[in-house]
Structures are given as structure tokens and as C-alpha cells.
Amino acid sequence: MEASIFVSYSHKDARLMSELRAQLSAVDSGPSIDAWDDSKISVGRDFRAEIMAAIERARVAVLLLSPSFWSSAFINQVELPELLMKLRSRGLVICLVHVRRTLKHRHSQLGNLNALNEPTRPLAELRKPQREQAWASIAEKILSEAEVGNRRSNQARIAASAYEAFAAKLRFFCLKALDLKSAFEFLAATARYSVSDLDELNAAISRYNPGIEELIVRGKDLALAVGRELPRDLGEEVDELLAFALDDIHRRHAFQLNEAWLTMSRLQRGEVPPDRIAEVSSAMDDHLQPHVRGVSEKVPVLQRRIDRVAERVAQL
DSSP states (O other): OOEEEEEEOOGGGHHHHHHHHHHHHHSOOOTTEEEEOGGGOOTTSOHHHHHHHHHHHEEEEEEEESHHHHHOHHIIIIIHHHHHHHHHHHOOEEEEEESSOOOGGGGSTTTTSOBSSOTTSOGGGSOHHHHHHHHHHHHHHHHHHHHHHHHHHHHHHHHHHHHHHHHHHHHHHHHHHHHHHHHHHHHHTOSOOOHHHHHHHHHHHHHHHHHHHHHHHHHHHHHHHHHHHSOHHHHHHHHHHHHIIIIIIIIIIIHHHHHHHHHHHHHHTTOSOGGGHHHHHHHHHHHHHHHHHHHHHHHHHHHHHHHHHHHHHHTO
């Protein structure tokens, strides 16, 4: 995927924009980096939609600052808010270039961003040889940022792929846990302990076990692989997802539900004295219900947390 460079500028600074375009074209950046400005919009196309799509693709944004830039309603009401949102949400790199003298950026949301040239020596005030030299230096810095963005993009795709594999195992576990929970819920509500009940319970356990075995065997390796590719806070959240599935759901609830199967087997085999059947059955149900509720409540929480991390990974 190309690491696109989005250039925001006032059309009153079109001559300076063309100088930047020439410098970016002159530097051999390879096919993986594309510099985009609104001159690439074909006649008849939706101007705003094309710009928003270009911002969405961008890894680097270059702002050519001037009084005309700040007086442009479209830049201030459309482009800048979108660029700043991308800066916050997925780390879009914003490069400031002073093409004409202006101090407004110091008092704006751009004030804490670094400029690629001195605001006291805007490009329009330089003689042509000095300006060409300055543009060459600026173009090199922009392309360097774009190459970093390209690497980050590749790393993000690797992270997304790793998380997708991990999340698939967790989601499979969720389905199996709910499947098991449903079977126990049915059995806890009935007073009959027949062979068919035991068969259904056994089948539910058989459906659950492959899901949990897969998670136990591969979950930790997958979590470690994901953690290496994700930012630290997301990697820690992946570890927490695995712990929540294995400890809070499996060991605390679903694993304990197997005890009910043993109790029912004893009832079925006639190992419980007749005068204690009602007592044992009631005790089993009392033991079962909190675990049924636990699985019912926690699996949806796990599913939401899986999806929340997936959304954050998609924004990398």
C-alpha cells in the first residue's frame, strides 16, 4: 500500500505549491510513496469527497502555512478538523511549512507541531536559489516521514493479522462457552435426569472442549505474537483478554459446571440413596445457577472487549 502524502494549501499559494510538487517529484522516493494535492482531482469529480478520501489514505499531511491558508474557510472547516482527528486517532504525521509570514499557528491547535522551516524565514521571502535549496531539504524531510509512515502501515497490517487470528480463537471459545451454558441451563431447570439428558450434557461438553483446548494450546502463543506487533497498551489488553477467558470464564465457571455432570451420572447410576435424591438434585441446581449466570454475563463482556480491541487495531 502506498504511504500517501496529503498537501493542504491555499490556491493563492499555488506557485509555491508547484515548487514543492517539483521537488517531491525530483527526489526518487520509489513507487511506494504518493504525493497528493487537489490538482489531481479530475474535472467533474466530487471535490470534497476526493479530498476526504485522500486524507483517509494519507500517512503524512503537509500544510503550507500563510495568511491565505488561515483565511480559507474550506481548509479551516473541512480539512484541518479531519487532519487533526486523524492525528489523534491513528497518528497521522503533520508537517508544517511556512511559505508566507504568519504567526497564527502559534495560537492554534498546530502550535505544538514542529515546522520544517523557520517561521521567521518563510519560503516566499527567500531568493530563488535559497528557496530551491530550502525546498529540497523540506522535500527530503517529508519523504523521510512518509517512509516511516509506510513502515508503520506495514507493521499495523501485521498486527491486525495477528490479532485477527487471536480474536478468532477467543470468539470460538465464546460460542462454545455459551453452547455449554445453554445445555446446563436447560438441565438445571428440569427435574428429570434421564439418559437423554446426560447425552445432551455430554454432547455439550464435547462441543465445548475443542474450543477451550484450542485456546489453551494456541492462545498464549497467539497473545505473545500479537503483543510484539501492537503498541504496549494494546498488547497488555490482549493478555487481559486471554486471562479473562481462561480464568474468569473457564476456570471459575465453565470448568466448574462439569461437576454437575458427575453428580447427574451418580443419580443416573442409582448411586444416590432414594431418600437423598431430592436433596442432591437441589444442591446441584443451587451450585449450578451462579455459574450459569456467570457465563451468561461474562461471555458478552468478553465479546465486547474483543471487538473494542479490534476497532483500535483497525485504527493503527
